[in-house]
Amino acid sequence: MRTGLTRSVTTLAAAVALVAGGAVSASAEQTPAAPDTGAVRAALQRVVDSGAPGAFAVIRDHGTPGLDRSLAIGKADLDGTPMDTDRRFRVGSNNKMFTSVLVMRLVEQGRIDLDKPLRDYLPEGTLPQDWPITARQVMEHRAGVYDHTNDLLEQSGEETTDAFEKRIRNNVYAPKDLVAMSVKHGLQYTPGGAYSYSNTGYVLMGMAAEHLTGRPYAELLREQIFKPLKLRQTSFTVPKKSITGPHITGYLTNDDRSKPLLDSTEQTASWIWSAGGVVSSASDLDRFVTALLAGSSGGLVSDDSLRQMASVIPTSTAKISYGLGLREITLSCGKVLGHGGIVQGYQTQTFSTPDGKRTVVLFANASNNGAVTQSLTNTLEPAFCSKTTASPAPRRSLTGNKKSSHSVPAVEDTRI
Template sequence: MDNDFIAETAARFDIPGAAVGVFHDGREHFHCHGVTSLENPLPVNEDTLFLLGSVTKTYTATAIMRLVAQGRMSLDSPVREHVPELRLADDRSFTVRQLLNHTSGLDWGTMSDSGEGDDALARHVDGLAGLKLVAAVGERPSYSQSGFNLAGRIIENVTGQTYEQAITTLLLEPLGLGDTHFDRDAVMTRRFAVGHEKGEVARPWRHWRANNPGGGIAASVADVLRWARFHLGDNGLEEMRRPTAVLRGSNLGDAIGVSWFLREIDGVQAIGHGGSSNGQFAEMLIVPSRNFAVVSVANQGPDGIPFNQAVVRAALEDFLGVLDRDPEPLQYNASAASEVAGGYENDAMVMTIDDTGSGLVLEVLIRPEIRESAEVDLPADHAPFPVGLLPRDEYMITSGAFAGQRGFFTRDAAGAIIGVDLAGRMFGRVR
């Protein structure tokens, strides 16, 4: 993999700017391409700040592990022990570990802005009483942004600091991550990328502060690679890599540790996490047994995701000889297609799976009422995606920006399909 490959791949996916970092055989390699913004362009370099989206969750979980190591809390203590003000739609009790492996049963999240003050997370937690609950505690993983925002509130209550101050004290300063920031004022004085959607600058640059624990970091690819190298080291964080919940039909991984997604790729074990912001995308993959890490960031949606995937796969093959390939979908079957076709929904989105008579097509739309009530512009909806079925009630998107994305269908005791998972999020069937 070289600069020409990055440039060619960026051109194929129409990416304005991207940065890639690889750590292998004790050396760092950086490849940068394009510009920070189509409206106000500066060349992207290894110090350019990109929004990391959900890669931030690995920082939040690591900060909690630091507090555990200091004896200030336990992974298996009830969340309410640290956030006694928490009110939910029921009186369920779940542990910190279940929050960090997405098995608390909390839905994806709320779409309300709780402001930019130091009480942003406290106000967000106050609003969780209206959050939908999608499963019993420990029943299954269901990816939850609000769950990690709640984890950020745990950090605040345990440390007595704001979440951002605590992350700086526990992680950023000790590790020398000087190009990793939450504060917009810190970001705007440095070279930073802006997101794009289909060639247009995406606004706002970032959403509200309460989402910081689940997705608020802006960092350079050099700093993110340094973060990956920290997790390759002897740091007492091996428990984060141990599987705590199994994943089905997911390209995120085979299991979840403590925030990390765990995968076996061509016979080797890897840990990783991806992230999506408003027109910015990040992907990080670590292979501990080979002392290897790769980070890719891009500033164009929706094709930043397949760009990052192509880069990560090329790095695995070129540096390690490891091949990462998608499974082959089953041939179209009318009976199986009619069984899964229909409508599905969760608190933020509606999904339709249509049977065309020769294949399946999946469309996901943000709920109109969510768009109408949103105080900021939300990303544009994507065009429908062709879908192929896989064995064991699984499926895969076969082309488009999310090609390779996998999920699965859930059946009730009688065998009827009652839900579908996409990107770790549950959609219940609409009857």
Template structure:
């Protein structure tokens, strides 16, 4: 980790693995706060970003099994009473499964100019200016990317709708559901909702200067409070965690260490991402690689201003690895290199490999 931190020049990094027998280990390198010299530790918490989609999908699939909900039933069954529903692209044919698998044809509000501009104007405001309905509002009356179910396109907006569906079905908040179903039973004590500015144990994140939202270069102020409200992510991600907890979660979900197999089997029902990424699929909240020497690999990545995260389960060896970096100033290629190298080191039993910097 120290070698990666130096060679890639990011502030800090944590990593954790879980072996098939449940043995785990965590390490950290670099700084949780560069300016005050606070070292990164294995207990340092960071925003997990879209890795949270694995929890959202597992919650929805669990609900579906318990309540005999058809994931292919119209989304209007649960959200059709909302005044804005008929303004959704593809609203007549949207289903829960399409939202979970990113085959809905919905645009991704995160990448729309109107969202970027609005966040840039409003992030300094107190509270959370971006409720779930506000987020959905950015795609209303927009043109669908394609007819629902015909292609694949990643969209956080779909997961916001899943969050709203969970709450409509249960009459409870999403965070109450995920706490009761997974966080508490699996003793993921370092994982919680990232729905406020004060998040105990949060490592400061470092943001690219050219970030489109105009966020400051550092995610926290001198008191460790976030300068913008991470609640704007909600069920697009919505959790703060540690690499240790993320690896434990991956082992539970993908390795059979605490999540029913029927839930996983449903989540692994996948579609190809596209011709430009052969061997890569997406299930229900799960990215799947079926090509390469370590395949199949199940997991998810996460990116949010100031933080980058990875969770991967290597089915052949039964090993789960997670890592987090408190910076978004790192390329996708570099993150992939770290993933592959960590897997090589752990699977080989800690032997030196050619991939180390």
């Protein structure tokens, strides 16, 4: 067994730099084709045209550095600051990958069994005694746990500006209270019987990590992930509202579209906690996901843990599958692994080829806008797939643009 703090920083750094032999791919020797830079830029322009002040794509090819690309469109704030790929931002549900790493390290230490009742690893009374849900089901979003964010954000539609000011920006919630909001709704279906995305599940996993280690969640992140990987732009400061250092301003699209965008940068993020409260940067997300997908050589999780995380199950959305804190998306040139995240004012997509050779971080500084979400997600296709590897796009109709057969479904809840 391994303790959580004895990983080698040297091993971590080497894995990030070299990404030698990802644990979930047999195609490590293949040299990826250059991304379709023109199509990436056009896709980012569509993000801005849809209502985001700015957007960017950071593409890193660890085996072929000459293929690296950083493209930025628009503004980092409404004062006119150009969009900057080096600034910090809220990552939303990309946080779930971090939480999953903490959990899998506990699995490796024999401190949690993914297939036993999760209630046994939580403070007494957190979950009802008759709830049979397991950590694996929770991490796969197949436990039937009601998502507490539906209560906070008003479940019916993209009406979040008013809810944000009333219940999100300044409110401080204890994790146990978030879970209590969910529990009062009861289990939504027989555990394991369906897929339904639930942020509450990852609040539960953060609570389990704290309970089993006796350490605050923020300290676990810092000691087991941030410091060893030298993620100097990554932090978890919930419920502190501000983002320190150079950062991008986030904007919530007003419920009344005739009104201006709402600056939502400052918020406690306690409403989402271990499911979405991390602040990071494109370079740090690249470093993190590269180390994660390197398995044992990356120093975060073992090869076996990575295989379990990447063992995905299809969801009800075509081209989308989900594992343990990792989402798999099928593009025209192959599959990619990672996660997306939306939190008021910010949305990010962080994905990689399974071998870790190419990572892509996409970002836009607006939310509560489904068109922005869809346009940003569609940028994954040209970022990973070159003109030669992607299939031809359909012809444009005389009456309008025909939706591409390679359009990627926007699977995140567009309200958060």
